[in-house]
Amino acid sequence: QTLPDTPFLVAAACVLVGAQLLQSVMLGGWLLLRQPEVVRNVLRAWRASLFAGFMGALASGAWFTAFAIQTVAHVRTVGLIEIFFSLLVSRRFFREKITLLELAGMALLGLSLALVSLR
Numbered sequence: 001q002t003l004p005d006t007p008f009l010v011a012a013a014c015v016l017v018g019a020q021l022l023q024s025v026m027l028g029g030w031l032l033l034r035q036p037e038v039v040r041n042v043l044r045a046w047r048a049s050l051f052a053g054f055m056g057a058l059a060s061g062a063w064f065t066a067f068a069i070q071t072v073a074h075v076r077t078v079g080l081i082e083i084f085f086s087l088l089v090s091r092r093f094f095r096e097k098i099t100l101l102e103l104a105g106m107a108l109l110g111l112s113l114a115l116v117s118l119r
Helices: 008-036 036-043 047-067 072-079 082-091 101-116
Strands: none
Touching: 008 036, 008 047, 008 072, 036 047, 047 101, 072 082, 082 101
């Protein structure tokens, strides 16, 4: 445990802030050096990205809280359920066709979810 004797919500929040700060500095620095016009465009469109950024931070907070409560392997495995939701969205909204190989992969994921939940 990285932060012993710390409530799991505080531990999750601390690690999340550190991870997002590191990502922001690294990606921001890379873009600033390589494509400064992208950074300018992002800063100009800050209002439009505020909701998406908030929702992404909220989702990351949920992931890190789950990691603080349960083992990473279990959280990541159960998190695979998002693939099923992606399938539903791609079929319903984008009218994409699902291949047999994709269906076989989803069946294997479903099997892995079942096996992890039985453990």
